[in-house]
Amino acid sequence: MSDKETREITLKGIGASPGICIGKAYLVDKAGVDVVKKYAIHESDLEKEKNRFRIAVKKAKDDLHALVENSHEDFREHADILETHVALLKDKMLYGKTIETIEKEGVNAEWALRKVVSDLQTLFRRMPDAYLRERAADVVHVSDPIMRNLMGADPANVKDIDKRVILVAADLSPAETSQIQLERIMGFVTDLGGMTSHTGIIARTLEIPAVLGLDDVTRRVQNEDLLVVDGTRGEMVIHPVEDTLVRFVRRRMAYEVRKATIMRGGHFPAQTLDGVTVQVMGNIELPEEVVSVRDHGGDGIGLYRTEFQYLSRPLFPSESELFEKYRDVVEVMAPQPVTIRTLDINGDKAIARHSETTEKNPALGLRGIRYCLKEADVFKTQIRAILRAAAFGNVRILFPMVSTYDEILEAKRMLDEAAESLDREGAKFDRNVAIGMMIEVPSVAIMADIMAKEVDFFSIGTNDLIQYTLAIDRGNRHVSHLYQPLHPAIIRMLRQVSDAARENGVGVFICGEMAGEPIHAPVLLGLGMTELSMNPQSIPSVKRMVRSVNTEDAREMITDILREATAEGVRRVLQAACGDLMRDP
Amino acid sequence: MKETSKHVVITNELGLHARAAAKMADIAREAESTVWAIKGDHAVDAGSIIDLLTLGCSEGSPLTIRIDSQSDLNILNRIALLIEDGFGE
Incomplete structure (x- = not known):
């Protein structure tokens, strides 16, 4: 082996x-x-370590026995299985081998057990009969409760x-x-x-x-x-x-x-050949990433994802906690803008640490603005924190996952309420934040001309917009190759949004992954996008690309692209028009 | 010298699965010396469920049970009976 x-x-x-x-x-x-962590056990403590393992096994056994005793007669069959598990706990291939490994290798019980179980799995995987192989592999799961007991309430x-x-x-x-x-x-x-x-x-x-x-x-x-x-x-x-x-x-x-070569150009403005200045901004998730945006020459924060403060913790973050985080980011970036997107997950699930699969279709479920409007208190706490942070710099607020007109009205109403309550309390805040909505659900892309009347800017989240428009789960390997930013349907949708924004005098920005790929820049500029936001490290290479684009030519290229039927066709037009720009920098 | 091994065939539909193996191991562990379960050239300790499972015995698999000590003859017979009986399933 x-x-x-x-x-x-x-x-x-x-x-x-x-x-x-x-x-x-x-x-x-x-x-x-x-x-599972590995650490050495001193020879004099080996007996203690083996006992720790024995106790963990005994507890697992007692728990199983308790289950057997409490099981109803109807579940006799089930009780038999549990009895088998009890027997397995003491099986020498599991029990004996683990004790032996602790002794011989001088390691902690968790590591020894993990090693024994992993060896068993290897052994079982070699069995030719698929049915038996899987059944046999099941037995190693009896080790799970032992491991839990060993690691205590706070697993590594x-x-x-x-x-x-x-x-x-x-x-x-x-x-x-x-x-x-x-x-x-x-x-x-x-x-x-x-x-x-x-x-x-x-x-x-x-x-x-x-x-x-x-x-x-x-x-x-x-x-x-x-x-x-x-x-x-x-x-x-x-x-x-x-x-x-x-x-x-x-x-x-x-x-x-x-x-390093590309980085050096990051700090100069991104101006096209025909003199159009494009704002190239950074997306961040952690406040600490602001540094990275600055280092890479970002013109601001185009997307500050705020989910982080809500993940893996027992309680919702307080207003002052959120305010502190936001203010840090806003102050560091001032006077450049910071676009704070409100909570874009199902907060209850994040806090309760429920697995993400409790909703059958979380991407289509209760998240983003839907969740926030339902949980007004959670939402209001966050908006108040944002308005307070706005007093320290240039803040724009962005509502995610909007799919209907009413949602944006309701969100704005709550923003007013939050401002009024802050005013009553005499708190320091700034109500004059630009209000934007994410365009990531096809319904609002289609309704963009109507939605534009209610907001100051659109921010197109291409990741989700592509996923929802093409019905592709981007995390699914079997279909992820169908996730095509240059799909003609996406290009048309982007154009529709961009046209509606221009006609109504509202800004139109892109903050999805699509913006971070330099080869997409000529397309996005041709569509009339004035601001691109991306992962900080993409900023220098996108800026470099912007500098080699002529927006006049890019618009003409879009006319050609709109005649194409497939993503492949779109790519061909792009290649023909800007092939010399697309070479690996 | 009395015979110290028996040849049997697994007759139950699911083969030698965990619960069946547990019954067999239960008996084997009463023995004074090791009881061996042998399939082809693969010999394992019949007192270990996991070891037995690694044999991968499906329905119809021939199996040899061997004891190292004559004093375990009773154990050998009980195991052979259990297998012939299809583990009481």
Whole structure:
């Protein structure tokens, strides 16, 4: 087995965030939490550690017995299964081996158990009969309660990662990524997810190389394995040999040099060949990322996602807590604008830490403005914090997930109420914030001419707009290739929104992933967008692209694009018109 | 010298699954010495459910049960009976 384990393996996935890193693997369980830590046990404490394991097993056994005793006669069958589980807990392949591993390797019980279970899984996976293989694999789940008992009420968590590692996971939910101490993560590799999945976005935001959608990388990689991750090419190597390492170190240097060249141009304004100045702004999720926007030459914050303060915590954040965070961002960016988007999740679920699957279709469910209008108190707390922060700089407020006209009226009414209450209290605030709405649901894109009468600006969230318009789950590997920003339906929709905005004199901005791809800039400028907002690290290369565009030509190109029937056709027109601009910078 | 192994065939539909293996292991653990379950050239400890499961016995699989000590003859017979009886299913 050992020679098999150390053979160099190259895997191809989706390069979701560019860059190259070399480091040790850190495996996150499929549940995302309870990462098992390994630590050495001193010889004199081995007996104590073994006892800790015995007690954990006994407790698991007692709990099972209690279940058996309480089970109704009708569930006798079920009770039999539980009895089998009780027997399995004491099975020498599980129990004996774990005790032996603690003793022989001098490691903690959790690690020993995890190792034994993982060895068993390997053993079972080799069984030829699929049915038996799966049934057999089930037995290892009896170890779950033992593990829980060992780890106590506060299981080891991704947030406890204490060294620089490459995170290996099936997938990471927003709640999990929010707990990771990101400065400790060198790279991401995952089984699931694609370019626009949450992990992909986070990785790009923080400029951490990521290769996603690798199918079964969590099975192939063991903790501490040496890995190379090349997010630029969407490639990773397990157990690289020396030649491979040398090759990737060279590539990493070339990448850094190229990046530095582009970065240097980041701080000059983005002006097209015909003299149109385009605002190139940054999207942020954490207040700390403001620094990154400034470093990359951003002209402001085009999208400040505020979900972060609501994730993985027992209570909703208080008004003063939110205010402090917002003010930090607003003050640092002043006088440049900060666009604060109100809560765009189902806050109840975030707070209660319920799995995201409780709603069958969360993307179509109770989230964004729908949730906020229903939970007026949560919403009002946030709006008050935003209005107070507005007194310290240039704030724009942005409502997400609007799908009907009434929602925007209602949101504005609540904004008035919040302002009135602040006024009554004599608080320091600024009511003169620009009000905007996200265009991400097709219904409001279609109704853009009507909606424009009620707001100061539109911000087009291309990620969701594309997802909803093309009916593509961007996190689903099987269909993610159909997620095409240049689909003619999307181009037409963007034009409709842009035309409605211009006719009504309201701003039209783009804050989706689409804006961060330099090759899209000629299209977006041709459509009349005046502001692009993106992950901070994309700002320099998009600015560079803007400088080589002539908006007159871009508009003509759009006329040609609108005649195309497919995304492929659109790409061809784009290629013909700006092919010389699209070469890898 | 009396025979120290018996050849049996798994007759129950689901093969040697966890609950069946648990019954077998229960008996095997009463033995003084190790009781072996052998399929092909793969021999495992019949006292371990997990070990038994790794044999991957489906319906119709031939299985050899072997004891190391004559004093466990009774155990051998009970296990053979259990298997022939389809684990009472």
